[in-house]
Amino acid sequence: MAKGVFRIKVYFRRFARRFPWFAFVIRSFVMFSAAFGGAYGFISGSTSKDSGYDPHAFAIGASFLFALACVALATMSIRMRFMGRRMRKLAAHNEALVDRNWELKEAEERARSLFEAQGDLIVIRNSEGCITFVNDAYCALAEQSREALIGSRFELTLLEQGDIANEPNGTSMHDQKIATATGPRWIAWREGLVRIDAGQPAELQCVGRDVTDRTQTERALGEARDHANAANRAKSRFLAMASHEIRTPLNGILGMSGLLLDTPLTPEQTTYAKAVKTSGDALLSLIEELLDYSKIEAGKIDLEHRPFALAGLIEDITELLAPRAQARNLEIAAYVDERLPLTVMGDAARLRQVLLNLAGNAIKFTAAGGVALIVEPGIWPNEISFLVRDTGIGIAPDAQQRIFREFEQADEGTARHYGGTGLGLSISERIIKRMNGRITLQSELGAGSTFEVSVPLAASDSGTATFMAPDLTSLSVMLVAPQTIEASLMALRLGRWGAQTCTVSDIAVAQALLPERSWHAVMIDRALGADAAEQLANAAIPHALRRIVLFTPAMRHELQPATPSAFTGYLVKPLRATSLAARLTLQTDSPTIAADDPLDRDPATPEPTEAMASSLSILVAEDNEINALLMRSLLTRLGHKPVVTTNGDEALESWLTSDSAGTPYDLVLMDIQMPKLDGIEVTKRIRAREAGQRVRRTPILALTANALVEDRYACFEAGMDGFLMKPLDRDKLAEALKGLAKTRHVAA
Known part of the structure; x- marks a missing residue:
């Protein structure tokens, strides 16, 4: 009831403040009624028969009274106006305080509802450790009423205490395992000092949250991590043991097969011995892939940062793979852009491993044509791109991403027909990513593939490579060879060196072009035929100072150094840039091939073992x-x-x-x-x-x-x-x- 009357008053004050003319009319009417009533009573009394009425005295008295009344009314009016203003200010202030009080009460109710709805445990203790406030959640967990807890030193039953972490602002956090009626629970506490009332000592506010599920999950994850680490250690031990147990007999297989091949054998026995050695090499490569994958998966791959010769690395790879490619009647050639530094900083062994894998796959999946390794500047500073192109079976679009996964190949037919573990590309991609590089693939089914490896490799000033490209400006060079990868890359290299290169694939056309100019060199691929190459070389004697024949290592035994020849030199495919430059700039008048010519050696072929000065x-x-x-x-x-x-x-x-x-x-x-x-x-x-x-x-x-x-x-x-x-x-x-x-x- 009182609250209703109070609200009516408040509403009336708000109305009066909003419409001040209404209050003025009411106030004027009341004052006029009072003055009129007093005057009427005075006049009525003075005009009675027994009043002793004196008109003059009455007029003076009435005038005086009227003057006093006017002064009083004026004073009262001024005072009332002043008091009205004060009252309006006080009313507005009081109303604002009332509204603020309502807002505070509503905020307090909302905060209390929020605290209770969240389910967090809230307890406040004074400096003596006595509880001054608890919420319903704490009471429910403690299974006691608020009245029983207030003023007590109650503590929850502690089963396990976690580590305490302190923040710079003085707040501390820790986990506790406590006993409850429903079983042990983990509570994450956050404690800090708060000041409830001004002038009073600060109190300790503790806010706890039930984190049992999170703690159990973290412990489960920790146990799973420990089990995974133990499994990784067991896997590493297994790989080490399996590698040792496999490599030990494999050492005997490969070593003995090598010794067997060094003994006199019949053709059939040689075939069988080579098959044994080839199978052993294949098994060894599978073991190496599995071990590499295990190292990379465990994050134990370490990269070196040493200077190495870029062109030498690429040419070594092509020469190493050349026998495999030439055994399949494929060409393999390399080209390193002259704009690149001779020596760069990086891990040559790992880069060699990646490029060997990519080029080896290119040879494996190519039936006709060949493989090219092209090295050129990348799109970013200090970046070098290595392109491995082939004319093989290609890769379908839906398989181009899948082949980089572990134990995956383009399709099941590929795995059955070509074999392999499906780990090579996965290992290569991880190694290149470890080098901060990337591998991309462009391929079309049936039209070959191009793998591009882009790696940041800074130039090195400490290298020993001193190759200088020859200046062949205005010199004419005729290249007589089939339209193959080797021929196209050789023509590109000669053009970069300034030579005017004429590439011909027909012997008759080449003979017709010989008299047209003076040729600095005529280079003839022996793949066009031994007799045809010799005939063209004889025809080029009056027109070309240098007549060079190109052949593969398999053709080397067909050469007869003692037999007179029209050729002044020869080169072994795949070509090295240094050998090509030396042949084109070497001053020689020899009409035949020197038997001891150092340039005829295949740089990839190891030198014969020299006799020991003394045995060990x-x-x-x-x-x-x-x-x-x-x-x-x-x-x-x-x-x-x-x-x-x-x-x-x-x-x-x-x-x-x-x-x-x-x-x-x-x-x-x-x-x-x-x-x-x-x-x-x-x-x-x-x-x-x-x-x-x-x-x-x-x-x-x-x-x-x-x-x-x-x-x-x-x-x-x-x-x-x-x-x-x-x-x-x-x-x-x-x-x-x-x-x-x-x-x-x-x-x-």
Whole structure:
């Protein structure tokens, strides 16, 4: 009721303030009624018979009274106006306070409703730890009423305390596991000091939120992460063990097949031995892909940043793949843009791995035509683009993204027909991304493919490459060759060097063009036919100073150096830029091909092993009988004296015996995994013995099938000097022994 009357008054005041003329009329009417009533009563009393009425006195009195009344009325009117203004201000202020009070009450109700609706636990304690405020959620969790909690020191039952984190503003956060009627719950608390009333000490406000589900999820994720890490470690151990167990017999297969091919065999036996070696090489490549994928997946791939010759890398790749391509009657050629730096900074081994994979796939999926490796500047500064183009089967649009996935190929028919793990492109893409580069693909089904690898490679000033492109300006060069990849890239290179190049694919047309000008050189591809090439060279003698024949390594045995020839030189395909430049600028008047011409050698073909100045005494520690026999045969053929032991104890005893007799071994080839003492422990004991007594340090090379980086670190930490991977590469072994023999000879 009172609240209703109060609201009516407020509404009336608002109406009066909005319409001030209405209040003035009411006030004037009341004042007029009062004055009229008083005057009428006074006049009526004074005119009665017994009043002793004196007109003069009455007039004076009435005038005086009237004057006083006027003054009073004027004073009252002024006062009323002043008071009216004050009252209106007070009323407006009071009304604003009332409205503000309503707003505060409504805000308080909303805040309280919000706090209660959120379900967060809110408790405020004073400096003595007594509770001064709790919300319904805290009461429900504590299973006590608000009246019982206020003023008490109640604490929830603590089961486990989490770590406490402090913020710069003084707020602390921590998790607690508490006991409740429904079971243990995790509460995330946020605590901070707040001041409730001015002049009063600050109180501690604690806001808690139930994070049981989040905590359980985090713990489940942590357990899953631990299980995944354990699975990765188990996978790494399995890969290491499987790699070792596979590589050990594979070393014997490849090594023995190589030795077998070096012996006199019938054609049928040679075919079978080559098949064994080819199958072993294929198995080795599959193992390498799986290990590379495992390393990349585990994030253990490390990139080097060293200078390397760009053109040399590309030409080495083409020459390495040339035998495979030429065996399939395919051409493979390379071209490096002259605008690129000779030496760049990067990881040559990983880049070589990617380009070998792409070019090897191009050869595998190409039946006719060839493969081209083109290197040119990229679209960004310091970026170099490597293009691998082929004329193969092409890739369908829907398969172009799928082939970069793990264990995926273009289609099932491709996998069955061509084989492979489907990991090569996935590994290549991850390596290039690790180099901050990218791989793109343009292909059309049945029309070949182009893979473009773009990698940032900065120029290096520390390189040793000094190739200078020859100046062939105004010189005429005739290129007589089929319209192939090699011919087109050679014509492009000659044009960049300034030569006026004429490319002809017909012998008769070439003979007709010979008399038209004086030719600096005539280059003839022997693929047009041996007799036709020789005939054209004879016809070009009066018109061309240089007559050069081009052929593949397979045609080398057909050359007869002692037989007079019209050719002044020859080049082996795929061509190297340095060899081509040397042939076109070499001053020679020889009418025949020199048998000892250094330019006729295929740069990719290793030099014959030179006779050792002296044989080495080598201790071999190898527990596998086949591999021990292989090492004995290889070392004996290389002119060394091997001593083979089958376990670590025998190796250590043999080394100690030779050391005590004053005839130490020149080299120890140490297998890592052996019965009794392993290679790591034997090496440590040898190094400990040397540190105490010896001056000369025995070189120790690890022989292991373990390909993981951790194994290499273990070898070097034990004191080994090098690392030879199984299956053993005979060329690498011969190179290592050759370098050691030279070092010993110089020291002697």
